Amino acid sequence: MTVIRITDLLAPSRVFPNLAVRDREELLRTLALHLATEAGRPANDLVAAVVAAANRPPLMIRGGVSLLH
Numbered sequence: 001m002t003v004i005r006i007t008d009l010l011a012p013s014r015v016f017p018n019l020a021v022r023d024r025e026e027l028l029r030t031l032a033l034h035l036a037t038e039a040g041r042p043a044n045d046l047v048a049a050v051v052a053a054a055n056r057p058p059l060m061i062r063g064g065v066s067l068l069h
Contacts, residue, residue: 013038028054 014034021027032050036043 024054025051 016034019027019030021030028050029047032047033043035041035050036046039046
């Protein structure tokens with residue numbers, strides 16, 4: 001079984017305390033660009049995938065943004 005530690009998910013390079021965006025799409029695009037850089041993947045592919053996942057109906061009772069993981 002693969003173990004993922006909380007420090008793997010919340011590494012300092014993945015925390016953006018001063019991130020300021022205009023809207024949800026800019027937030028998703030910004031986070032996807034950071035992820036693409038970290039993963040060594042084409043930014044356009046990841047941005048498109050994250051936006052597509054965010055546009056699916058929320059899986060939460062009260063709505064909101066639900067990203068597949």
